[in-house]
Amino acid sequence: MNITEVRIKLVSDLEDRLRAFCLITIDDEFVVRDLKIIEGPRGFFVAMPSRKITEKCTSCGFKNEVRARYCSNCGRQVTHPVPPANVVGQGIRTRQFADIAHPINADCRDRIEKAVLASFHEERERARQPDYVCRYDEFENSR
Ligand SMILES: [Zn+2]
Incomplete structure (x- = not known):
């Protein structure tokens, strides 16, 4: 299984530990949305849609x-x-x-988490640019 696309929607509410929503595309043909990036005591982690x-x-x-x-x-x-x-x-x-959708082994969880967190950090960098546009919601219209 390859994660061919990750989209991130940053959340700015600092009251909560939720930092972003994200969707992943698997093998260019299957989308899972509403994954969450949570900031925990030991750093960021990915929560499966639930x-x-x-x-x-x-x-x-x-x-x-x-x-x-x-x-x-x-x-x-x-x-x-x-x-x-x-x-x-x-x-x-x-x-x-x-959980609505979730990996069944640690290796798969690891790959999803790495891909998602890498995109998350990129998105945070991009969000600093003045012309930043979040691409998360485009998805609904483009497919
Ligand atoms: Zn009742």
């Missing part, structure tokens, strides 16, 4: 965030399903996000 996990309210069926204690639609207390046996003992940390 969705928030929701849990259905047993009374009204409304989808609440996993950590919600009360349903935001009907106000009843949310009863959390018992976690499967293999999860018991791993602490009370609840997963809030699930």
Whole structure:
């Protein structure tokens, strides 16, 4: 698998650890978008596109965030399903996000991360130029 294109959308909100959105094209023919570049305590890392996990309210069926204690639609207390046996003992940390697309081995993750971060640093350099234009959104119109 070759990453043939990377596009970066820099985010300037410094309140948050999110530094950029990015999309990658694989082998010139498959696009994955909404990867995120996060600034962590040990530097930048790439987060795969993810969705928030929701849990259905047993009374009204409304989808609440996993950590919600009360349903935001009907106000009843949310009863959390018992976690499967293999999860018991791993602490009370609840997963809030699930990856939509992700590498299945460390080597692939590494290649994606290197390509994305290299483009990210280039984009930050380019963003200093007065005629800088972000190419991230062009994508929708050009294909
Ligand atoms: Zn409800």
